[in-house]
Amino acid sequence: MLKREGWSVGKTRVYRLYRLEGLQLRMKVKRRKRVALLRGKPQKPTGPNQHWSMDFVHDQTHDGRAFRILTVIDQWSRESVCLEANFWLSGRCVAQALDEVARHRGWPKAITVDNGTEFTSKALNEWAYRRGIKLDYIRRGKPTDNGLIESFNGRLRDEFLNVNEYVTLHDAREKLKAWQDDYNHHRPHSSLGNLTPSEFVNSRSVQASEAASL
Numbered sequence: 596m597l598k599r600e601g602w603s604v605g606k607t608r609v610y611r612l613y614r615l616e617g618l619q620l621r622m623k624v625k626r627r628k629r630v631a632l633l634r635g636k637p638q639k640p641t642g643p644n645q646h647w648s649m650d651f652v653h654d655q656t657h658d659g660r661a662f663r664i665l666t667v668i669d670q671w672s673r674e675s676v677c678l679e680a681n682f683w684l685s686g687r688c689v690a691q692a693l694d695e696v697a698r699h700r701g702w703p704k705a706i707t708v709d710n711g712t713e714f715t716s717k718a719l720n721e722w723a724y725r726r727g728i729k730l731d732y733i734r735r736g737k738p739t740d741n742g743l744i745e746s747f748n749g750r751l752r753d754e755f756l757n758v759n760e761y762v763t764l765h766d767a768r769e770k771l772k773a774w775q776d777d778y779n780h781h782r783p784h785s786s787l788g789n790l791t792p793s794e795f796v797n798s799r800s801v802q803a804s805e806a807a808s809l
Contacts, residue, residue: 599783640671643796646731647676647703648744651684651711652751656761664771665692668747670707674792675747675778676700678771680764686716693722705729707741750778 597604640646648668655661663684667677679692693702706723708714710732723730733740755774761767780793787795 596783599789640669642799643669643671643674644701644703645705646670647706648741648747649689649706649708649714650741650744650748651713652748652756654756654761654767656763656767660764662764662767664751665689666744666748666751667693667696667706668744669703669792670743672792672796673743673747673784673787674796675775678775680768680771682764684713686713686718686720686722689713690719690722702726702728705731707731707733707744709733709738709741710735 597609646669648670650666652664652666653661654664660682662680662682665677665679665681665684665688666675668674669676677692677696679688681688684692704727706728708730713719714730714732720730722728738745751774755770759770761770778792780791783789783791784795790798
């Protein structure tokens with residue numbers, strides 16, 4: 596982000612100043628590799644709304660009331676598709692939230708989810724069947740099968756949930772909207788060629804239009 600703003604700095608200087616300011620650093624823990632059967636490499640998406648990832652994170656309001664946040668991202672553009680916060684989110688609530696998102700962007704072809712009760716519920720399975728959407732369940736105890744949403748949830752936790760307090764659920768929802776807008780339109784991603792998700796989508800749309808006109 597500093598380079599995008601015109602600063603001529605390298606990683607070493609930024610890292611040194613980051614530590615001097617006492618800012619939080621995420622520690623990478625080395626873990627032993629275990630031999631496991633391959634689940635099968637999923638086909639890499641080549642456009643928007645082909646494959647989404649979905650999960651939950653948890654937090655609480657200032658008075659101690661716990662709430663949940665449904666997180667959904669587009670695997671192709673890394674765009675935050677949905678951040679739905681509520682005190683209670685069943686499979687039916689998840690389906691309603693996805694339908695609300697689909698009003699302005701359409702439904703995906705597949706969604707990668709874990710084996711939580713909300714995602715294995717009859718309500719969500721029926722919703723997916725009626726809309727022709729495949730629910731791609733990960734292996735039990737293997738969150739790395741859905742690594743993109745796990746990475747997103749980590750950023751959400753470190754950069755938003757751990758640094759904010761919420762007086763009410765409405766307060767949390769308003770702050771979530773602001774963070775989501777910043778994430779989609781102002782946060783560059785190295786995996787997207789240092790473009791923001793919105794810039795990545797726009798650049799690919801221009802390329803597709805130019806290719807179609809040839």
